[in-house]
Amino acid sequence: MKTTDDSLAEAPLPVPVKGRKNNPEKTRDNILQAAIVEFVAQGLSGARVDAIAERTHTSKRMIYYYFNSKEQLYAEVLEKLYGDIRRTETGLNLDALEPMQAIQRLVEFTFDHHDRNVDFVRIVCIENIHNGENVKQSPTIRALSQNIVETLDKLLRRGESEGIFRQGVDAIDLHLMISSFCFYRISNRHTFSEIFQIDLVDEQVKQRHKDMICDSVTRYLRP
Amino acid sequence: MKTTDDSLAEAPLPVPVKGRKNNPEKTRDNILQAAIVEFVAQGLSGARVDAIAERTHTSKRMIYYYFNSKEQLYAEVLEKLYGDIRRTETGLNLDALEPMQAIQRLVEFTFDHHDRNVDFVRIVCIENIHNGENVKQSPTIRALSQNIVETLDKLLRRGESEGIFRQGVDAIDLHLMISSFCFYRISNRHTFSEIFQIDLVDEQVKQRHKDMICDSVTRYLRP
DNA sequence: GTCTATAATAAGATAGAC
DNA sequence: GTCTATCTTATTATAGAC
DSSP states (O other): OOSOSOGGGSOOOOSSSTTOOOOHHHHHHHHHHHHHHHHHHHHHHHOOHHHHHHTSSSOHHHHHHHHSSHHHHHHHHHHHHHHHHHHHTSOOOGGGSOHHHHHHHHHHHHHHHHHHOHHHHHHHHHHHHTTTHHHHTOHHHHHHTHHHHHHHHHHHHHHHHTTSSOTTOOHHHHHHHHHHHHHHHHHTHHHHHHHHTOOTTSHHHHHHHHHHHHHHHHHHHOO | OOSOSOGGGSOOOOSSSTTOOOOHHHHHHHHHHHHHHHHHHHHHHHOOHHHHHHTSSSOHHHHHHHHSSHHHHHHHHHHHHHHHHHHHTSOOOOTTSOHHHHHHHHHHHHHHHHHHOHHHHHHHHHHHHTTTHHHHTOHHHHHHTHHHHHHHHHHHHHHHHTTSSOTTOOHHHHHHHHHHHHHHHHHTHHHHHHHHTOOTTSHHHHHHHHHHHHHHHHHHHOO
């Protein structure tokens, strides 16, 4: 390929794009976005640093420059996806509604939430395959998730005192019940839909399942 | 290391263990068992053929001899774990019970089932991370899983005609509901227990959750 | 059928120029 | 801060003896 051996005369283009100055934040975020795509698609062990670099407007060197290792990059991806999702959980304004309607709204929100955020569901699966080791090392993630339990607890106590809900239901238990359905429907959709020949993406099926979990939770809560 | 260059005089021990003759079936099964442990612990991409060989009483060469590739070995692991679990689902003898008791028994069975078979839960997660591609290629797995839906459908129709269950509940939908809770409790236990600070292994908690899903399903089914 | 040794390649991480 | 080129090690897979 070389037409001359005067290497000093070759390609003086360390500056990324013509005329544009360096933009560290943008570069870093660009890498993080690419990493999300790769980790979500391939898992932690399956993801390739080279593949992440290819999805980037920059180079593999920059990944190590900003994130030091594949593991640390993964940890940031995990925090980002958890953060994105937990933040949307605020501003549901359940206090204004009566308990039974509020719980219904919360269930529907959780359902849609998982349905729209397949990436989040996948990264949580991946993290569990790795025994939650990265979640355990992130106080941020734990802190982010307290909100939903507090909301639910407040709601349960309110319904309880009004005599609309039965006594003594634990917020975390109920969250487990709601999440499990909403999560599993997405996380296991490949095996479930293949084995039982059901199209989980179909709008009618989706609505039926949403009604199902709503109905199931409200019936469970009645005294 | 060599103290002599007469290589012909060295180590004539291709025969595995002293005096014992070759045992192909045993060797093959030994590899499969080792592969289960490794794939379940590390996932498909995370599993190392060398690590599987180390867990074996034989060598890496034998893995390729019997299974041709890492992928094919994984596919057999998947079939084996699905097969093991589906087979135990028969012989529940629900026909003898009245519908509401039968469904309760089925739910409890499913709960315990997942609780006892963490390996199965993990391999299903792993398979879903890989978009269920191997399940799709295995007619065996699909065939094995029809039993549970048939059982459930028969039960639902019986309860329906006796007026004990509400009309029109779909067996696959209900199976989704029951499975999701039982599965998620295991599959996501690492992140869930860390984030919400709950000990899912605790016997009291476990019993509470078992009651919860039972209660929830029976309430859902009532007319 | 089974073993040890090794080839071929892929992947994480780094060097060094600019 | 960014790039290209490369080092090192790990990993899948195979050769060839017995």
